Amino acid sequence: MIAVAEIKNKVDLPDDIKSSAVKFSEGEFLHTIIKKNNFKKTLETGFGLGLSACHIITATNSMHVGIDPFQANYNSTGLKNVEKLGLKPLLEFYADYSHNVLPKLLNEKRTFDFIFIDGDHKYDGQFIDFYYADLLLEKNGNIVLHDTWMRSTAYLVNYIKTNRKDYEFVTQELRNIAVFKKIGTDTRDWLYFKGFGTSKSFFTHKTIAWLHNTNDSFLKRTVIKLKDILK
């Protein structure tokens, strides 16, 4: 099995799409919490460039479920990375939407102890992933959300914190990741609801959306510089 420190030297991350993958520091974080908890049954929505998958599989040396309908759009870069690192025999890959695959796994009575959500980042897409991830997750397992800089993710984080007493928010040092541990069963009755609005990530999301949608200008270059300084 390839050493985790070797992953960054071996994977192929094309310049135009590499920002979509987890950062190496984030991958190493996933690897560490999986090892620390001895998780073995892992799943992720949003396989992308395979970077999170490589860090997860090297932590478990066990089968990992990866889901992504758009691998062909990226020249199968993620699948090629996993193959390059010799990890392909440990990957169960579904080239389909998570909203199709997760209910199928649930019907098959599959369970997992670690689920990484990094697929469709719109609120409803992430919520569906969380909904099924919860049903598939064993007690004491972890659900990890990526891209908490996004308003959609911040809302999901706040929903779990306020409405799901069966989950514990795990404090850790990375800014762009939220970790939840399943500590019990969902005992809410049909009337239970707590509002979960949040102002978290308001400025970050607005700024990044503006940078994404605006043409090159002095102001845009200045904001990018500022953003890099503040990182």
Ligand SMILES: C[S@@+](CC[C@H](N)C(=O)[O-])C[C@H]1O[C@@H](n2cnc3c(N)ncnc32)[C@H](O)[C@@H]1O
């Ligand atoms: C941020 S990237 C994931 C990066 C990946 N975790 C890595 O480290 O390389 C998001 C991925 O989610 C995929 N995606 C989008 N909608 C999806 C859905 N409904 N189900 C599963 N994957 C989805 C996209 O094709 C994209 O590859």
